Amino acid sequence: MKTLNTTLSNTLLIDILQQVRALIGQGKVANYIPALAEVPNHHLAMAVCTVEGEIFSAGDAYERFSIQSISKVLGLTLAMTRYREDEIWCRVGKEPSGLPFNSLVQLEMEKGIPRNPFINAGAIIITDMLQFRFSTPKQRMLEFVRSLTGQTDISYDNQVAKSEMEHASRNAAIAYLMKSFGNFKSDVLAVLETYFHYCSLSMNCVELAQCFNYLANNGRLLNNDQIITPIQARQINALMMTCGMYDGSGEFAFRIGIPGKSGVGGGIICVVPNAFTVAVWSPELNKSGNSLSGCAALELLSQRIGRSVF
Amino acid sequence: MKTLNTTLSNTLLIDILQQVRALIGQGKVANYIPALAEVPNHHLAMAVCTVEGEIFSAGDAYERFSIQSISKVLGLTLAMTRYREDEIWCRVGKEPSGLPFNSLVQLEMEKGIPRNPFINAGAIIITDMLQFRFSTPKQRMLEFVRSLTGQTDISYDNQVAKSEMEHASRNAAIAYLMKSFGNFKSDVLAVLETYFHYCSLSMNCVELAQCFNYLANNGRLLNNDQIITPIQARQINALMMTCGMYDGSGEFAFRIGIPGKSGVGGGIICVVPNAFTVAVWSPELNKSGNSLSGCAALELLSQRIGRSVF
Amino acid sequence: MKTLNTTLSNTLLIDILQQVRALIGQGKVANYIPALAEVPNHHLAMAVCTVEGEIFSAGDAYERFSIQSISKVLGLTLAMTRYREDEIWCRVGKEPSGLPFNSLVQLEMEKGIPRNPFINAGAIIITDMLQFRFSTPKQRMLEFVRSLTGQTDISYDNQVAKSEMEHASRNAAIAYLMKSFGNFKSDVLAVLETYFHYCSLSMNCVELAQCFNYLANNGRLLNNDQIITPIQARQINALMMTCGMYDGSGEFAFRIGIPGKSGVGGGIICVVPNAFTVAVWSPELNKSGNSLSGCAALELLSQRIGRSVF
Amino acid sequence: MKTLNTTLSNTLLIDILQQVRALIGQGKVANYIPALAEVPNHHLAMAVCTVEGEIFSAGDAYERFSIQSISKVLGLTLAMTRYREDEIWCRVGKEPSGLPFNSLVQLEMEKGIPRNPFINAGAIIITDMLQFRFSTPKQRMLEFVRSLTGQTDISYDNQVAKSEMEHASRNAAIAYLMKSFGNFKSDVLAVLETYFHYCSLSMNCVELAQCFNYLANNGRLLNNDQIITPIQARQINALMMTCGMYDGSGEFAFRIGIPGKSGVGGGIICVVPNAFTVAVWSPELNKSGNSLSGCAALELLSQRIGRSVF
Known part of the structure; x- marks a missing residue:
């Protein structure tokens, strides 16, 4: 040290x-x-x-x-600037999952509360929170990243985002499962669209x-x-x-x-x-x-x- | 800092x-x-x-x-002094389990390789390794702890060890399950007896x-x-x-x-x-x-x- | 007897x-x-x-x-009249599930092939097959039931169907999970809409x-x-x-x-x-x-x- | 018909x-x-x-x-002659397992009550019941089978029974897991020895x-x-x-x-x-x-x- x-x-x-x-x-x-x-x-x-x-x-x-998924840290950071600690951590946990990043098994057993904000389910919950709070959540993230880096031309790769959206079934299953447990507020497909943009x-x-x-x-x-x-x-x-x-x-x-x-x-x-x-x-x-x-x-x-x- | x-x-x-x-x-x-x-x-x-x-x-x-379970750290340390890195980590993993400390579900899915040395299954594997290497593993641990602390009167609480042994079914199930996958070398009950002494x-x-x-x-x-x-x-x-x-x-x-x-x-x-x-x-x-x-x-x-x- | x-x-x-x-x-x-x-x-x-x-x-x-869910038998019967045996049973199994009727655990482990046509996941697959084959699958089912009973006024309870659709999250998760494994052909929400009508x-x-x-x-x-x-x-x-x-x-x-x-x-x-x-x-x-x-x-x-x- | x-x-x-x-x-x-x-x-x-x-x-x-495992039917039959219905079915279920015959996952989730008497766990419970009731459970089964068939030379294949006992780890894990939930009365290894004889x-x-x-x-x-x-x-x-x-x-x-x-x-x-x-x-x-x-x-x-x- x-x-x-x-x-x-x-x-x-x-x-x-x-x-x-x-x-x-x-x-x-x-x-x-x-x-x-x-x-x-x-x-x-x-x-x-x-x-x-x-x-x-x-x-x-x-x-x-x-x-x-590196963007999951940015999503969490942004959520921390807009939500109180208890508002975040009642909807997503802080524990390692012990499972692949997109498994539904645990999510079902733990009643729609994802293990942590860095697996897909958790990041989708964070995105749902941002979608709920911001009128233009995609634009807001761009501004945030640009302010963190000073690079004003950082942007989304729309081809990647579109391609992810076309292969969204697994994440849609995850989101709907959380919705079925009451842990989801906005429209599933709209949130996924934002989520995939963040990823891109x-x-x-x-x-x-x-x-x-x-x-x-x-x-x-x-x-x-x-x-x-x-x-x-x-x-x-x-x-x-x-x-x-x-x-x-x-x-x-x-x-x-x-x-x-x-x-x-x-x-x-x-x-x-x-x-x-x-x-x-x-x-x-x-x-x-x-x-x-x-x-x-x-x-x-x-x-x-x-x-x-x- | x-x-x-x-x-x-x-x-x-x-x-x-x-x-x-x-x-x-x-x-x-x-x-x-x-x-x-x-x-x-x-x-x-x-x-x-x-x-x-x-x-x-x-x-x-x-x-x-x-x-x-604090003794699990001592068991691992002792094993590290007597086994090569690869000998240890082919028999036990390094990942958090995402489950209660004595669950068998994951152990079965992961074919008898416990997630890490700090859950019961992992510590039992480490004890199996010590049992295999030392002729008097209980005595060896006592000497080790006494040398680490300089306190020569540290010892086992035999009443606790005996009581644990009488309630050993869950850990016996864990040990036999690992044995069924070939990840166990010594006699199950002998290893458990040592393991419970370490815990005590x-x-x-x-x-x-x-x-x-x-x-x-x-x-x-x-x-x-x-x-x-x-x-x-x-x-x-x-x-x-x-x-x-x-x-x-x-x-x-x-x-x-x-x-x-x-x-x-x-x-x-x-x-x-x-x-x-x-x-x-x-x-x-x-x-x-x-x-x-x-x-x-x-x-x-x-x-x-x-x-x-x- | x-x-x-x-x-x-x-x-x-x-x-x-x-x-x-x-x-x-x-x-x-x-x-x-x-x-x-x-x-x-x-x-x-x-x-x-x-x-x-x-x-x-x-x-x-x-x-x-x-x-x-009694309608699940009708869906399967109708599918049997329009699909060959092997076309059906490669997409859905014949075994009891050993789990609640709408669990996703097994469906994920078994790669999107539902255990049998009488749990939700299996019946949704059957509905997907009917949706793919019939231009008006809801109308076709009504005709089928009316022909089986001779009662021409049997119909859907649209209020029930609508209410189910509003609480569709769990079944949407099931359907999207199967889609993520390639075991789904039509649009998820359209199939669910048909499925809930059958149920109603x-x-x-x-x-x-x-x-x-x-x-x-x-x-x-x-x-x-x-x-x-x-x-x-x-x-x-x-x-x-x-x-x-x-x-x-x-x-x-x-x-x-x-x-x-x-x-x-x-x-x-x-x-x-x-x-x-x-x-x-x-x-x-x-x-x-x-x-x-x-x-x-x-x-x-x-x-x-x-x-x-x- | x-x-x-x-x-x-x-x-x-x-x-x-x-x-x-x-x-x-x-x-x-x-x-x-x-x-x-x-x-x-x-x-x-x-x-x-x-x-x-x-x-x-x-x-x-x-x-x-x-x-x-055909012997599992004999074990259940014998138990039915000596136990009341409620004494049997509080310790073992009647449902298909939806899983391989010797899995521990379900047994853990369902707190040591096996799904049915025809999977290993269930048959081991039945054997535990017979072991508890009969002083010589192996001899008793032989007599039973001989009386059912009229063939007085039917017996155990001791080589098979011995070989099974030497590979008993998985079943020992199952038995100990049930014991940990309080659903086991006799000595685990003694019951397994009887169980493997029945199988042989x-x-x-x-x-x-x-x-x-x-x-x-x-x-x-x-x-x-x-x-x-x-x-x-x-x-x-x-x-x-x-x-x-x-x-x-x-x-x-x-x-x-x-x-x-x-x-x-x-x-x-x-x-x-x-x-x-x-x-x-x-x-x-x-x-x-x-x-x-x-x-x-x-x-x-x-x-x-x-x-x-x-």
């Missing part, structure tokens, strides 16, 4: 990516929608943003991709590292705007640690030891509290649905600079 | 216990065996041991109680804080003996964070933000890496099976001295 | 209803939609139709009610006994029209025996010993092969969701005339 | 076996214990015993084999058809001894219909339409009430664990003589 930033450098990141590149071919690009299946598997990117605002990067760090946010690794820097910085942006309270930032980090990597969260904590959230697009964002955020991208996924080379890169980084929170 | 130890003091702990004492009566003392059910609910204790060896304590911090270890909060100090101190004892490697210490901390509090691990991370392991005797041990360990004891449990007042005391401590890892 | 029809009479049925009337008050009228919840619990009716066309009846046997069919006990007489008569109507083959009639009877009474099918076979299908409206239709059909109606349900007094009346009938198939 | 016995003949059975012999090779001999795995797959046998005592047979009808009963098809003739004959033996009441015989037939063929009971009722009970040794016993019993044997099993060629032979028989109960 002592060697803060001393070894962070572009060279370090380049070196790490070079080591993990050999793993490409061992994972599997997400193929449930064509728009994701067509992304070439050779992409590899890494970017760091320190709480002082310094940026380090390597590989395709300026190429945008579909951030997918197109960002690059540098933008991701900047975007989530508030989680490393006690809820503050680099420009000192306080987005959420320091306690809320810690709460989100805790949720990422226990629930952020689907059913591979325990393994990720064991190997890498910092809070993170992954997406099926192959991106992962991680937070080293009071130090920096780091984003990686490599489209091939491991069996838990997390970027295979991305996890390896983060493990190397954690080892090199000794920044596990444990 | 900056204010290390400055505010740790006996007074602080006394003050915290005073605040949480009001909660006594809201939880439920474990009653599945008489020996636990008879423990008076009014006990309340807290002790801290810093990585420099300084001790702070309050309440019944020198009264011993049944540490129960009788220690007080000061001893617990001392005992687990190696987890805060990169695997080293206060006398500088290296028990496990720094990486192994971090791995155990990570497992405690994601799996240490049964199906309340996410909530505990969210509210308190440090790795911990609880027992149904009402004890909890927590680790603030590179800083200190803290043990609490209050027999009444919350719905997840963790000490109700104990969790509250740890939350207050975490808030007062700002030592969440997040 | 020897005493065929000798004891069937209006007096017998009247006597049976008198005995079971005492049970009214011990069950619970279905209350998930207002239109069903408002049906008075005191209704009690029974009607028999022999394969020779003789009718016996008692109580409110000419009062219509919502037949609900309004018939009385005499009409029900007449309507299903083809199942007692080797697939033939009383006017000798062959609706389905003798083998198909036996197959439907077999499915009713093993799956017709939700998770109370085993108990029903044990106590009463003839094939039957119940609905949450409190109706039950039973078949004594080569002898007669019998319909009962009493709105209060037992814990398995079958008419409480209806089951009791059928048990008495089975005892009195010795017509268990076993 | 009219053509009773007219077509039953040795020639018919020989003809049927000839037709189904072609299926040998498509199933799989049970291999969980060596004693069963070593049985040659070419065995094929069929025997009928009418309620008048006439015997027809074909193939290896006089070669004995391990009857395995060695009988041939002619003996099986004779043995179970009381189920076709209203509870009476051919010598007119009343073993159980006519109602109890019907109850057992009903349970065989809904639960007798594991998770293939629905398919069996659909295709064959008579009550039956199978064993993993490849035997099946079926009952045509008031007419005859029929036993088949062919060691290869289908996916549900029922004799593949045996089912085919029974289907042919059912078609040829038109004796489905439906």
Whole structure:
């Protein structure tokens, strides 16, 4: 915990990516929608943003991709700015699920209350809350992300959103099941449309590292705007640690030891509290649905600079 | 993260216990065996041991109680000293279970490989490994705990162990189920007998804080003996964070933000890496099976001295 | 098996209803939609139709009610007239579910293939098949039921259908889950609309006994029209025996010993092969969701005339 | 239902076996214990015993084999002679399980009450009841079977029983799980030892058809001894219909339409009430664990003589 930033450098990141590149071919690009299946598997990117605002990067760090479930952290953050703590946590839990990210078994047994906001069911509930509160929830999210990053051209990949909507059956089942338990307020298909747009946010690794820097910085942006309270930032980090990597969260904590959230697009964002955020991208996924080379890169980084929170 | 130890003091702990004492009566003392059910609910204790060896304590911090599942951390540590990483983790996983601590559902679906070493099934597997490696596994554990604490009179509560053995059916079912999948080597009843003895270890909060100090101190004892490697210490901390509090691990991370392991005797041990360990004891449990007042005391401590890892 | 029809009479049925009337008050009228919840619990009716066309009846046997899941037998019969055996049974199974009638757990584990055509999921698949084959599936069902009974004024209770559609979330979840596995062809909401209309069919006990007489008569109507083959009639009877009474099918076979299908409206239709059909109606349900007094009346009938198939 | 016995003949059975012999090779001999795995797959046998005592047979009808789960019907019958109805059915249910024969999932959810007496858990409960009531339960069963068949040399295959006991883990898990819920009275291992002996009963098809003739004959033996009441015989037939063929009971009722009970040794016993019993044997099993060629032979028989109960 002592060697803060001393070894962070572009060279370090380049070196790490070079080591993990050999793993490409061992994972599997997400193929449930064509728009994701067509992304070439050779992409590899890494970017760091320190709480002082310094940026380090390597590989395709300026190429945008579909951030997918990483957007679940943004949805939760936005909900935290508009709802009281008890309003959120009576509708979604805080526990790891112990199951694949889109299973309905648990949701049925637990009467429509999703285990946590980082599985699909939980993120759909959060989206339902945003849909209920905002007149233009898609526009509101864009503004939020643009304000977090300072990048005004970040937007949705409408082709991805459309493709997701066409393959929405599983998530529609999840949403209707929650509705059947009374844990859903808006129109199911309208909420899914918003949800898939959030998933389709197109960002690059540098933008991701900047975007989530508030989680490393006690809820503050680099420009000192306080987005959420320091306690809320810690709460989100805790949720990422226990629930952020689907059913591979325990393994990720064991190997890498910092809070993170992954997406099926192959991106992962991680937070080293009071130090920096780091984003990686490599489209091939491991069996838990997390970027295979991305996890390896983060493990190397954690080892090199000794920044596990444990 | 900056204010290390400055505010740790006996007074602080006394003050915290005073605040949480009001909660006594809201939880439920474990009653599945008489020996636990008879423990008076009014006990309340807290002790801290810093990585420099300084001790702070309050309440019944020198009264011993049944540490129960806290012993699972000791079992894993001992196994790590005698087995290679791959030998352990092919027989037990690293993921939170998302289910009560003694459910068989998941164990059957996942073909006899328990989710993690901190649920009963996982700890029984670890005990099976110790039983296989040591000729006198009960004696070996006693020696280990005595060496960690320097307290040579720590021992098993044989009445508790006997009572557990008489109510062993659920754990026998778990063990036989794993055996049916080929994930069990020794005699089931012999392993259970050892396992229940581990659970019956009788220690007080000061001893617990001392005992687990190696987890805060990169695997080293206060006398500088290296028990496990720094990486192994971090791995155990990570497992405690994601799996240490049964199906309340996410909530505990969210509210308190440090790795911990609880027992149904009402004890909890927590680790603030590179800083200190803290043990609490209050027999009444919350719905997840963790000490109700104990969790509250740890939350207050975490808030007062700002030592969440997040 | 020897005493065929000798004891069937209006007096017998009247006597049976008198005995079971005492049970009214011990069950619970279905209350998930207002239109069903408002049906008075005191209704009690029974009607028999022999394969020779003789009718016996008692109580409110000419009062219509919502037949609900009894319509699942009609849907399957209609599908059998338009699809080959293999086309049907690759999309729905033939096994009892061992679970409540609208659970999603099993459906997810078994990859969107419902256990049998008499649970909701299975009947929705059958409706999807009818929706795909018929241009006006609601009209087609009406014509079918009218031809089976000779009653040209049988129709849907549109208020019930509308109310069901407003509480469709659980069934929508079921349908979307099957769609996510590729086992669904038409539009989900359109199929549900048809499905709920089938459920809302309004018939009385005499009409029900007449309507299903083809199942007692080797697939033939009383006017000798062959609706389905003798083998198909036996197959439907077999499915009713093993799956017709939700998770109370085993108990029903044990106590009463003839094939039957119940609905949450409190109706039950039973078949004594080569002898007669019998319909009962009493709105209060037992814990398995079958008419409480209806089951009791059928048990008495089975005892009195010795017509268990076993 | 009219053509009773007219077509039953040795020639018919020989003809049927000839037709189904072609299926040998498509199933799989049970291999969980060596004693069963070593049985040659070419065995094929069929025997009928009418309620008048006439015997027809074909193939290896006089070669004995391990009857395995067919013994569950004998255990239940014996229990019915010594326990009141309510004493039995408070400890075991009457519903199909919808799951493989030795799953623990349901048993845990349903608090240690097995679904029915024909899955392992249920038969183990029945054995626990017999163990509790009889001083020599193994000897008592032998006497019972010998009295039912008149064959005084029927006995256990001790090699099979021993082999089962050595692979008892799964069933031990089941028994201990029930014990943990308070639904078990005797010593687990002693009960399992008795249970495996029952499973190891060695009988041939002619003996099986004779043995179970009381189920076709209203509870009476051919010598007119009343073993159980006519109602109890019907109850057992009903349970065989809904639960007798594991998770293939629905398919069996659909295709064959008579009550039956199978064993993993490849035997099946079926009952045509008031007419005859029929036993088949062919060691290869289908996916549900029922004799593949045996089912085919029974289907042919059912078609040829038109004796489905439906």
